[in-house]
Amino acid sequence: MSVTKTVTVSIVSHGHGDMIPLLLQDLAQHGATAIHRVVVTLNIPEPTLLRWITSSSWPFFVRVLQNDRAQGFAANHNQSFAECDTEYFCVMNPDIHLIGNPFPALIERLQDGRVGCAYPMQTDGRGPAKDLAREVPSPRGLFRRYVPWGKSQEAPKHWINGSFMLFPSVVFKAIGGFDERYYMYCEDVDLCLRMRAQGWQIAVATKAIVRHSPRRASHRHWQHFWWHLQSLWMLWHTPHYRAVISKPVRSVWR
Template sequence: MDITASIVSHGHGPQAEALLAELAGLGEPRLRRVILTVNLPEPALTAGLRGRGWPFRLDVVENPAPAGFGANHNRAFALDGQDGGSPLFAVLNPDLRLRASPFGAMAAVFERDAQAGAVYPIQLDPAGRRQDSERLLPTPARLLARHLLRRTAEVGEGEAPDWVNAAFLLLRRTAYAGVHGFDEGFHMYCEDVDLCLRLRLAGWALRPAAGVAVEHIAQRASRRRPRHLLWHLRSLWRLWRSPAWRAWRAARQN
């Protein structure tokens, strides 16, 4: 199953270039195409990428004005679809580091599980510690416990998460298209929660790829920057008023 990967750089030039170099060095035959969206002007990045030989098709899209996380990935998905589109679509953060190719084992999950709509790896921090990328439905009470009581481990061993962090998601094209991709009303934060809930409600499953790990240098900007905190709170408010959140909460309570 061929894969198209979407990466968005919002001033992440060095990280995005490093990730592209790692992807090129994987020797991964499934990786057919990479779409890099440059959300802010980065002339040094774009000049350094064009004209180089890549083992995959690299498309660099320079936005005339910044767009949100979900909007950028939706546009990359639509662009890929213009020439047929790969069966699998990867959403990758530029601050990922790949220790080995994750794609073979992740694609294999789709091949043996027709219900899998999204497959995800284990996310590790730079020290090799497992990050809490698997989560339960965010409720006000759960968020208070998380931030005031430091209860960060929400999903137990062998339990299924309600949603997973979209720093690295490999999605079945038909599943992503079927739920119309990310909700672009979320500028930043919670769009991955919403996407996962809508996938689950549509009958798709979120599946872990056993033994596959990537390094994610999480920024946690909403804990340090008031503007990002405001975006996070607005996104939570939108999420809590959404039909998907309410439907999934009702399903969990029954």
């Protein structure tokens, strides 16, 4: 199956000038055959990073967007999607590191017409790769996740974190992209639940493995913690969240 130059990758830098060069080099080394375009959004001014990107040579097109004011995760990736003219659209965090080329395995999963999003296995570099799909963050689900004795039963899989998601572009457009009312946190949960509500499945590609080293800012900064709480409150009042809570369904996961 050919995957030549069929992917647009969206990366957003929130002052990640130390990570973006490493990721771009990873993409050039491992993903150049699959990637047609990389859209890098500078959410805040980063002149040193901008000069480095524009003065370097890449095996794919690189488009740099510079925001006049900071935007949230959802708005930034939706803005990048406007630059997408390929069959597939990939949302990727700056703290992702490629171990090999994940795109052939991911695109293979998307050949099933029922699958609207494919994602890779993830490792933190200290253990084996895992499928990090999670239960929807309901009060009960959060209890099971963070309280040791709450993990006695297997939790259902409702969503995958937005650190690495690959969509057919037609699907991302059909579901309206990310909901920009979420400034930060839960926009990936919301998108997964809306996909489920529209009949799309989410599939893990077990042969695709990436390393992810998240900073987990909501664990350290009150501003991020507050954004997280606001996003949870908004999510809990959506019809697609209530549908999952009232009748959990596992069969939409592949």
